[in-house]
Amino acid sequence: MQQLKVAIVGCGKIASLRHAPEYSLNPACEIVGFYDVDPSRAKALANQYGGRVFSSINELAASDTDAVSICTANIHHAQNTIQMLKSGKHVLCEKPMATTLDECEEMAHTAEMTGKRLLIGLNQRFMGAHVEAKKRIQSGEIGRPLTFDTRFAHPGPEIWTGMANTWFFDKNIAAFGAMADLGVHKADLLHYLLDEHIVKVHAVTKTLNKRLPSGELIGVDDNCFCILTSESGATGTLHAGWTNYGQEDNSTCIFGTEGTIKLYSDPEHSLIIEHKDGTITRLNPDKQLTNDEQLAGNIRNTGVIDEFIRAITTGKTSRLDASESIFAMRVMFAAAESSKSGTSIHI
Template identity: 45%
Template sequence: MTKLKIGVIGCGSIATHRHLPEYAQNKEVEIVAVCDVVEKRAQAAATTFGGTAYTDYKQLLADSDADAVSVCLPNYLHAPVSIAALEAGKHVLCEKPMATSREEADQMIQAAEKAGKKLMIGHNQRFVASHQKAKELIANGELGRIYSFRTAFGHGGPEGWSVDGASSWFFKKDEAFIGALGDLGVHKADLIRYILGEEVKEVSAFVESNAKQNSNVDDNAVCLLRTESGIIGTLVASWAYVSAEDNSTVIYGEKGVLRLVDDPTYSLIAQYKDGSTVNYELGQIQSNDEGGQSNTGVIDHFVESILNNEVPLIDGKQGKRSLEVILAALESHQEKKNIQL
């Protein structure tokens, strides 16, 4: 059987820890090209995972026979490189946040539609087993009416994760555009939309840059969200959780409470109004620390969507809606008012 030929553009941490290993594990895939402006990174990736090493993504798009590419670059390059790849006839898996504006997101969606190619955004939280189970329980009415939620994603910051450490693009506004909100908050915006099965309609936020030196982007944000049916809750994104990562979500309903990734043993705990509790051992969420789940599910889903000609779970339109929540949070902080979506 002919394998799907894959190129990976950007060979930093997200590519070498997630995209490349997961492509390598997928039996339907052959890695044919890797690219990074730092030649030794591209060469190292090619040595480990195979494929031809490039330092110019335009050359990769023109010369390689890749069917699809992962775009693993600084945020400001997501839209232009994704659009170039789509126009070159490649399917695209783009890291989050998908773009730096609604306009860029729209251009990406339009490029995918015009090319007749898949565009998927790398929101891995939808593939976590406990999150999928929570969505199922809520959809089945197990919690009755949903009243409220709180969701958080915080860790010590990208300097412990990024290939460039404290000098990473993550801290530079002209390259990152947005800090913890774009790195972590957009994941939780996407997760809440997915689990509750409805859109966020109103956002208010406090956003600070108080935890990192040599940085000009946000590193702490607390957001208030209201959904279309009137569910209200908080979303927190932070690079200031210095001792341990928090990736938890709690959903409060009429008949009970769901605690997601809020316990070291049970990734989902359902506590019901009648006093009963159900503990689910569904595997832990992928973490930047060792010991997280080994496969995010993102790559496998992207490959399946291409091979089966199906719309990816997080296509461009879904990615844009999650981005809009974060853009609204920034706007709320700047304008000192609630923002309607």
Template identity: 40%
Template sequence: MSKLRVAVIGCGSISKLRHLPEYVSNKHVEIVAVCDIVKERAETTAKEYSAKAYTDYEKAISESNADIVSVCLPNYLHAPVSIFALEQGKHVLCEKPMATSEEEAIQMIEASKKANKKLMIAHNQRFVKSHEKARQLISDGKLGKIYSFRTAFGHGGPEGWSIDGENSWFFRKKEAFIGALGDLGVHKADVIRYILDTEFVEVASMIESSAKANSDVDDQAVTILRSQNGIIGTLTASWAYKVGEDNATIIYGEKGMLRLEDDPQYSMIVKYVDGTNVNYELGQIQTNDNDGQTSSGVIDHFVDCIRHDKKPLIDGEEGYKSLQIILAALESNEQKRTIKLNEN
């Protein structure tokens, strides 16, 4: 089988630190095009990866003869660029959150089906070893009935991550649509669905925009979730954690509790009610502070799904379900009431 050709749309931090290096390390693909509205950025990236530089995403997608398109753009462009690429017959890997509305997400899913091309949303936390192990333990009944959880993702903000620093699109509602909830909260909405293998039916939230002076989007949010099988818990997303990053999830069950990514040495700690403790060293979770993040697992999984015609772990439908939780959190805060999601 010949190598799959890749076009990466957007040359910001997420493409430079995740997508591009991971494509390079995969022997089954070659990067043929990169695109950025900043011409110098596109040209510098193209030179580094021996690709062709574009400033127009439509040309980059249609003229490059790419098989795969990675969409690494501000949130408001996720849907239109993904849909265009799908309509051009490309497989699409889109960054999260997949869209800025339910309507956009549904359009992306429909475009994928119509084109018979794969759509995957880059929720990398499903590939974290501790999260995979936790899902397995819970599925095997090792914790018995699950009662509750708390999951959080917080750091000092995208100015320490984005290629544009304090001038990043992350802080502008017109381009980002949503702040910490979309940047960090949607990760946790997705991974808690995955670990617990359940869907959530009720959402309530309190959201603030008080930590960033140059921003008109949310920077702190605490959300309460209730699942279809009666599990309740909290999801916190914050750009106000000035000292260190929090990426921890705690799950409380009938037979014990799991602590995930909550200890500097052990990525998972299981404490059972009989007093037994089991510590797991499963490798570090990817963080904005970590160097050497050569593989999130996302690219390799997507390429493998294309090569062997398999359904991606986080396809459009999965991305949509996680997005619905975040959209409901916004609605809950605005309306000051609990929002019910469809039970299905």
């Protein structure tokens, strides 16, 4: 079978820690090149993984590359993705999908019109305990989900990027803060686990502690607290935070009529089920890999690249299809609107 020719646009942290190593491990594809506005970054990855350095995004668009990862900063996702789709490439775009709902819709529409795949890098759908939890919720093990509590909070993206004054803090480049960076993962995870969408959002976003070198507070939220309601009426909370200056917290609890599922809340067991009759099942489908562990060189295949290649080669629908990921973005935009207006937003 002929290998798919793949390339990466944006050669920073996520490209180096996940996309490039995961493509290099997948025998169905071959890395043909890299593009970054800073050519030295593209060159560093080309030296490590092979392939060429594209001198411009137009040169990449004109090439015979089959598929492209978009790993640029948020504000560029829509333009980069649409250009690649229109030039005949399948696209895996990092989260958050884009910075406005119109852009997200245009991206999904362009994928449909061009017949090319567009997947979004919402990797929480592949974490072992989440996959196992979905099966168990579907089988009825905790009954009907009634409430939930999900959190993704860590000390902030300046640690991930290694830069005190990271673009994640710049409203003109990131557009949104912790909710776009971390909250979209958890909104998407709720859609995956509950198998239904969030339809009502009440949120408060805050900038409590992150400051620019000038001493001013950053222009985006460093915390977002949401109360969410699903189509069936299940109601719960989501917290996305950049000011948890202890261990990263990436936990989720789903409370059902017959029991509770706790995910990544215990260091020894990534999945715990507390049954209504008092029995407890403790499992460890996988241990959570924190940002700190990834930065220390602990790489684990997230499954996202394998899924992208599988979606292209089989034509089958994917749990990362943009048409589904866009619902997490709707929650994110609704949270911003709710916080601004002080009202609940119906999606």
